[in-house]
Structures are given as structure tokens and as C-alpha cells.
Amino acid sequence: MAIDLRSDTVTKPSEAMRAAMASAEVGDDVYGDDPTVNSLEERVAAMFGHQAGLFTPTGSLANQLAIRALVKPGEELLVETRSHIVRAELGAAATFSGITTRTWPSTDGLLKADDALAIAHENAGPYLVSTKAIAVENTHNFGGGTVQPIDEIAKLSSAAHARGIAMHLDGARIWNAHVASGVSCAEYGKHFDTISVCLSKGLGAPIGSVMLSTKERVAEARIWRKRYGAGMRQVGIIAAAAHYALDNNIARLAEDHARAKKIATALAAIDSSLVDPSKVHTNIVGLELSKIGITAAELTSRCKDAGLWISALGPHYARLVTHLDFDDAQCDQSIEILKRALVVK
Numbered sequence: 001m002a003i004d005l006r007s008d009t010v011t012k013p014s015e016a017m018r019a020a021m022a023s024a025e026v027g028d029d030v031y032g033d034d035p036t037v038n039s040l041e042e043r044v045a046a047m048f049g050h051q052a053g054l055f056t057p058t059g060s061l062a063n064q065l066a067i068r069a070l071v072k073p074g075e076e077l078l079v080e081t082r083s084h085i086v087r088a089e090l091g092a093a094a095t096f097s098g099i100t101t102r103t104w105p106s107t108d109g110l111l112k113a114d115d116a117l118a119i120a121h122e123n124a125g126p127y128l129v130s131t132k133a134i135a136v137e138n139t140h141n142f143g144g145g146t147v148q149p150i151d152e153i154a155k156l157s158s159a160a161h162a163r164g165i166a167m168h169l170d171g172a173r174i175w176n177a178h179v180a181s182g183v184s185c186a187e188y189g190k191h192f193d194t195i196s197v198c199l200s201k202g203l204g205a206p207i208g209s210v211m212l213s214t215k216e217r218v219a220e221a222r223i224w225r226k227r228y229g230a231g232m233r234q235v236g237i238i239a240a241a242a243h244y245a246l247d248n249n250i251a252r253l254a255e256d257h258a259r260a261k262k263i264a265t266a267l268a269a270i271d272s273s274l275v276d277p278s279k280v281h282t283n284i285v286g287l288e289l290s291k292i293g294i295t296a297a298e299l300t301s302r303c304k305d306a307g308l309w310i311s312a313l314g315p316h317y318a319r320l321v322t323h324l325d326f327d328d329a330q331c332d333q334s335i336e337i338l339k340r341a342l343v344v345k
């Protein structure tokens, strides 16, 4: 069977997770009657020190509900250039919420508070767009799984708030950041007005994200979730998988990180321009192919022929993501396949 490192979303629920789903207590969540969903929302909110949570089918929806709670039509959200909100949510902020986005560039997605603050323009008057919120992605997906330094987050948050600008955390992989840095979820949580977290990435649930904020913002987001057509019924079946993931799959993310580092170290030994292992903080390995003489599409296709699936995210940029369904033996096998595929023919 092929080894699939395209994303950490490709995992399949384990037997134990399926058993937890099968025995979940459920109710109609549109009426607020699903106890498993309610306890999940409360649980995740408590972990991050927020008042309330809202279960959503996807991380994109959790992001979009959060940012629309902070930014009105015609106002501005600042994000890093390669962040998921601006690169991979298909213009949702503009399409659904009339939100303007402006971006600051970074190296490897790494947050530098001053870069974001330099382009912020609150109360911009009648001619320019006013900045209402700043979003931070942690870990940064297209930056290569980069963990954002807590000092920079704290600096940005306090300076932004002092200027009346709100903060959103795209924490699709905040669990990876927490495990890699040792910073608690509550410590991350206190710097943000809204947060989105995913249960269906490294944690291995089949579906599900949670948006977090104040009771008022979450109540408003609940209305918008329904308006978007994402009010769900006996969805405790899925929330049970999320509970299972929180109980069992957080600490083990360290294994994914170690395997990603092992791959990066082996490939850097072939050519140091491919990847810098010290920058592989979590479960994502970005491969820079410009100096190797092979395109990302060629590498992806050669790997696929040899039984390894990876992603081509740019003409010369490929990505591998380690996860729960990837073990040590597959890690060694992947390294061998990659070594062979990287030889310029």
C-alpha cells in the first residue's frame, strides 16, 4: 500500500476511535441538545481559557466565522502572505464577509511582530481601509510547520490591542505547536480574541474544528454557521471522535515531529539546499528544489511511482507531512524512496 504524506488529514479513524463514535450520546445540535458536542465545545474553550466554543465541520469555517466576528465589511484583516486564510480559503473572507485582506511577508512563515505592526493602520479615516484584526497561523502550514515564538505573539497581541486591533489565531495545528514548544494551550489562548482549532489534522479525527471566543461572539457565530448551512444534527458521533483525539492523540504528536526531523536530516545530508532540519519544528517538511534541477511535479510523480505520495505546492516546492498513520518502518522506506527520486537523471 502507498505511503501517504500529502497531509496529516489523510489519517483514518482507529478501531478505538470508531468504538467511541459508535457509543456516543447524541441529540439535535441545532437545538443545542447534543451532549457530546456541548461537552466538546466546553472542553476546548476551557483548554484555551476562552468562554465558549462552536463545533464546525471544517477549519476554514471556524476561521471564517471568527474573522467575521472581528472585522466588518469594508474593513481589513492583516495576515502573513502564505497563510491559509488568504491562500487556501478561496477568497471566503471577501466573498462571504466583505473583508479586505492585506499581507506581510516572512521567512518560513515565522512571526515577527514588527512586520505585522508596520503595516497596521487602525482608524485610517475616510480614504484608507482601517485595520480591525490581525491573524496569526500557528503552526504555519505553508511556512513548513513553523512554531510561532510566544514572545512575538505576546508582543504583537499587546501592541495590537493597545491600538484597538483584535487578534485571531488560526490554530489548525496549535496542538503541534504546544507539543513542540511546551507552551500551554491556555498561554496561547490568552493572546487572542478568537481562535480556530482543528481536530481532523494531526489529532486524527475524521471531521471537526472548534471556533473559540467570548459567549457573545460564539452566539453570533452560531447564527452565521446555520446561515451558511452548517447547522448539524446528531453530530455527537463526530464530536466523540474529537474527544477521543484529545484524550489520546496530543502527546504522541512528538513522534510525528521526530519522524519529520529524521526525513529532513537524511535529505539535508544529500544536499543542504533541500531543507534545513533545524527549521523543521513539527510534522511538516518543505523541500526547496530550485538548486536540485528537478521540479516539484517531477519529484511528486517519481515518488508516486515508487509508492510514496507527497504534495507539489509550487514549481520547486514540495511538502511532506507526517502523521498518526505513519510509522518508523514507513519513515525509513520513505527516506529511501526520496533519496532515489531526488537523483537528477
Ligand SMILES: Cc1ncc(COP(=O)(O)O)c(C=O)c1O
Binding pocket: 057, 058, 059, 060, 061, 063, 084, 085, 137, 139, 140, 141, 170, 172, 173, 198, 200, 209
Ligand atoms: C493552517 C490551516 N488553517 C486552516 C485549515 C482549514 O482546515 P479545513 O481543511 O478543515 O477547512 C487548514 C487545512 O489544512 C490549515 O492548514
